[in-house]
Structures are given as structure tokens and as C-alpha cells.
Amino acid sequence: MGYIGETIDSIKSIQIRQLITQGVSLGMIVTSALIIWKALMCFTGSESPVVVVLSGSMEPGFKRGDILFLHMSNDPIRAGEIVVFNVDGREIPIVHRVIKVHERQETGEVDVLTKGDNNFGDDRLLYAQGQLWLQRHHIMGRAVGFLPYVGWVTIIMTEKPIIKYVLIGALGLLVITSKD
Amino acid sequence: MHSFGYRANAVLTFAVTILAVICTIASISDNFNSATPTAEVQVSNINWFQKQPNGDDVVGLTLNISANLQSLFTWNTKQVFVFLAAEYETPQNSLNQVSLWDGIIPAKEHAKFVIQTTNKYHFTDQGSNLRGKEFNLTLHWHVMPKTGKMSANRIVMTGYRLPDKYR
Numbered sequence: 001m002g003y004i005g006e007t008i009d010s011i012k013s014i015q016i017r018q019l020i021t022q023g024v025s026l027g028m029i030v031t032s033a034l035i036i037w038k039a040l041m042c043f044t045g046s047e048s049p050v051v052v053v054l055s056g057s058m059e060p061g062f063k064r065g066d067i068l069f070l071h072m073s074n075d076p077i078r079a080g081e082i083v084v085f086n087v088d089g090r091e092i093p094i095v096h097r098v099i100k101v102h103e104r105q106e107t108g109e110v111d112v113l114t115k116g117d118n119n120f121g122d123d124r125l126l127y128a129q130g131q132l133w134l135q136r137h138h139i140m141g142r143a144v145g146f147l148p149y150v151g152w153v154t155i156i157m158t159e160k161p162i163i164k165y166v167l168i169g170a171l172g173l174l175v176i177t178s179k180d
Numbered sequence: 181m182h183s184f185g186y187r188a189n190a191v192l193t194f195a196v197t198i199l200a201v202i203c204t205i206a207s208i209s210d211n212f213n214s215a216t217p218t219a220e221v222q223v224s225n226i227n228w229f230q231k232q233p234n235g236d237d238v239v240g241l242t243l244n245i246s247a248n249l250q251s252l253f254t255w256n257t258k259q260v261f262v263f264l265a266a267e268y269e270t271p272q273n274s275l276n277q278v279s280l281w282d283g284i285i286p287a288k289e290h291a292k293f294v295i296q297t298t299n300k301y302h303f304t305d306q307g308s309n310l311r312g313k314e315f316n317l318t319l320h321w322h323v324m325p326k327t328g329k330m331s332a333n334r335i336v337m338t339g340y341r342l343p344d345k346y347r
Contacts (some may be wrong), residue, residue, distance in 0.1 A: 060286065061259055061324045079265050079277035080320045080332060097261070097322075099279035102306045105272060111306070117284060122301070135186065145329050146205070 006174045026172070046072040046141035050060040051084055052151030053095060057116030058082070068095060070141030077101060077110055077136070082143040085114065093140055096123055102133075110136055206256045207328020213254045215333075219247035219276060221264060221327045223340045227298065229310070229347050238343065239303040245319075246294040252323055253288040260285040261322040265304060268315035278303055304316035312344045 040049040049070055053062045062068065070084055077083065077098060084095050099122065100113035111133035115122040124132060157164040196296060227240035245264060252260050263282035280299040285291050321335040 003331065029304060061261065076275075079279055080261075080263060080322050080334075082322075082330075099301060100283070101187075101275065101277040102273045103275040105274045108274075117282075143330065145207075147327055 001018060012162065041125035043070045044069070044141070046070040048084075048093075048140065051093065051095065052154050054092065054155070055116075057119050058095060058097070059118045061117055062095065062146070063148070065149055065155055067147040067151045068143040069147075071144045072139075072141040076108075077112055077139065077142070083112075083114065084140045085134055085138045087131070087134075087138065089124060090126075090128075094126065095125070095143065112139070122148065181310065203327045207325060210254055210256050210323075210325060210328065210331070213251075215251040217247065217249045217251055217321070217335065219245070219249075219316050219335050219337065221245050221319065221337050223317075224296070226343060226347065229343060229345075230303070231308055231346060234298060235308055237305040237308050239299075239310060241280065241299045241303065242296065243299065244282065244294075244296050247319060249285065250288050250291040252321060253291060256325045258324045258326045260291065260322065262321075263320050265318050265320060266315045267318055268313055270305070270307065270309040270313075272307055272309075275278045276305065310342050311346070312342060314339050314341045 037049075041047060043049075051068050051070060053064055053068060054064045055063055068082075068084070076080050079098050079101050082095060084093050087094050094114075096114040096116045096119075098112050099115045100108055100111075102111040103109070112135070113124070113133060127134070157167075222244045223241055224244050225242040227242060229239050232238050243264065247262070249260055249262060257299065261284055262323065263310070264280050266276075266278045266280055268276050279301050280303055283296055285293075316339045317337045318334050319337065320332065322330065322332045324330055
């Protein structure tokens with residue numbers, strides 16, 4: 001009897017150890033993803049270093065689902081740069097090109113006007129009521145790099161949350177049940 | 181150990197890695213292209229020159245633009261965005277950049293062009309400083325790659341002096 005009891009105990013302890021190991025490895029995956037994201041924030045100086053293009057206003061340059069890498073340096077903003085900006089009262093940031101810049105003589109403050117390459121008119125209609133120019137604090141970063149199609153993953157996940165939950169569930173199950 | 185899922189995972193990981201490496205190499209290969217674009221722009225006419233009711237000066241121009249940007253295109257180039265900006269200084273502003281015309285060049289065949297056009301965007305000053313003002317015409321271009329790093333550059337061309345009187 002003692003032998004059987006020992007065996008059962010050892011099995012139980014193995015399972016607990018395995019459970020802990022799997023829990024830790026899951027935690028490692030989540031934290032390393034977080035570390036990479038925060039490190040990117042540090043290096044690029046932008047609060048969101050990667051954005052997904054959501055509209056076709058910059059076509060044919062950027063299509064819906066493309067990914068842009070942002071960089072926010074202290075360099076002054078100049079015409080022709082593609083910037084990502086937030087407008088007061090709008091949640092979703094916009095990616096458009098700068099077409100006019102007026103930089104103050106003494107303070108160095110800038111007034112910027114943007115336009116989407118594929119749009120007919122400039123962005124004053126998108127800005128807040130009565131706003132004619134963007135200032136520095138509206139701008140989150142300028143686009144420096146480009147990767148096509150990858151952003152579709154996030155677009156699909158935000159538009160069809162079920163797919164997201166199924167995917168997370170399946171991945172979690174895989175991590176927990178894996179024996180290696 | 182050699183289950184279907186394990187092998188599928190290995191193949192997928194390998195494929196994604198190779199794709200990432202190839203994208204990186206494609207982006208790096210752009211650095212070996214030394215571009216020598218040429219451009220010439222002339223202001224052929226001042227169509228109108230007024231002060232708006234809000235006090236800002238506004239100008240309407242006709243421009244002759246000829247450019248050869250073919251050397252900017254590589255195998256990783258999706259398009260080149262080209263625009264012409266007027267750049268000048270005023271007592272209030274250390275730099276004013278106003279885009280006058282822009283265009284998207286989708287392929288190398290279209291990168292050599294000669295056009296005559298009026299300004300696409302209003303040439304409006306912040307204030308009333310444009311009478312007799314000398315400004316630089318600058319042709320900027322922005323190369324958008326199929327994947328990887330974007331690049332931009334410009335040619336500063338001869339300036340132009342606006343007339344002393346509204347018309």
C-alpha cells in the first residue's frame with residue numbers, strides 16, 4: 001500500500017511542478033512582449049511606436065492594414081513629412097502628410113497643416129471646430145518605416161472580437177497542455 | 181516530439197523569419213542606390229495677388245515644372261511623392277513652408293515629366309508680408325518603399341521675387 005501511496009504522491013507533485021512551470025512560461029511570454037513594447041517606446045520616443053493604417057486616405061502609399069513605425073525626435077517638423085496626430089475630441093489618431101509649416105521666430109512654435117495624399121482637400125474639416133492649425137503637442141510622431149499587410153491581424157481582431165478570444169484561448173490551451 | 185502541430189509550427193516560424201530577413205535586406209539594398217535627380221522650376225506668371233478679408237496675403241501662380249526623378253526608383257520603390265514648396269522668412273516666422281503643387285509618381289516611366297500648372301494649394305501667408313518678398317522654390321521628394329525605411333530629400337532651386345503691388 002505504501003508503494004502505491006508514494007507513487008500517487010510523486011505524480012501529484014509532478015503535476016503541481018508542471019503547472020507552475022507552465023504558468024511561469026506563460027508569464028515569461030507576456031512580460032517579454034511587454035518589455036519589447038516598452039523598449040520600443042523608449043528608443044523611438046513615441047508613446048505608440050507602431051501604428052496600423054485604418055483608412056485609405058494615404059493611398060496608394062499606405063493602404064488599410066499596413067504598419068507604420070514612428071519616431072518622435074526633437075527635430076523640427078517640416079513639410080512633406082508624414083505625421084501621426086491626435087485631434088481634440090477624436091480618439092483615433094490620423095496619419096497624414098504635412099503640406100504647410102509656419103515656425104515662429106522667437107518661440108520656435110509651429111503651425112502645421114496636413115492633408116491625406118488621396119484626399120481632395122486639406123485636413124481643416126477633420127480638425128476640431130474652428131481649429132486652423134496643428135501644434136506640436138498634437139503630433140505623436142513621424143512615420144519612418146513601413147511594413148505592408150501585417151496590420152490586418154489587429155484590424156480583424158478589433159472588428160471580430162470572437163476571433164481574438166478563440167485565438168487567445170487556443171494559445172493558452174497549447175501552452176498549458178504542451179509537454180516539452 | 182514530431183507531431184503534426186510541432187512540424188507546422190517549425191515551418192511557420194521558419195517562413196516568417198525568412199520573410200523578415202528578406203524584407204530587411206530589401207530595405208538595406210536601397211542604400212546602395214545613389215540618386216541624381218534633376219529639376220527645374222519657373223514661375224511663368226502671377227495670376228492674382230491679393231489681401232484676403234482676414235488680412236492674409238494670397239497669391240495665384242502659374243508654374244513650369246520639369247524634373248527627372250528616374251534615378252530614385254529601385255526594385256523596392258512603391259512610389260515617389262513629389263512636391264514643390266515655397267520657403268521664405270518673415271519678421272514673425274523664422275520659416276514658412278507652403279506646398280504649392282504635389283504629385284504621386286507610381287512608376288519609373290512617369291518619373292521624367294514637364295508640366296505647366298497653377299498652384300494646387302493656396303499660397304497664403306500668415307499675415308501680410310508677401311509684397312516684394314523673395315522666396316525659394318524647393319522640390320522635395322519622399323520615396324515610399326514596398327517595405328522598410330522611407331527616405332526623403334530635396335533640391336533647392338533659384339528663388340523668385342513677388343511684385344511690390346497687389347494685382
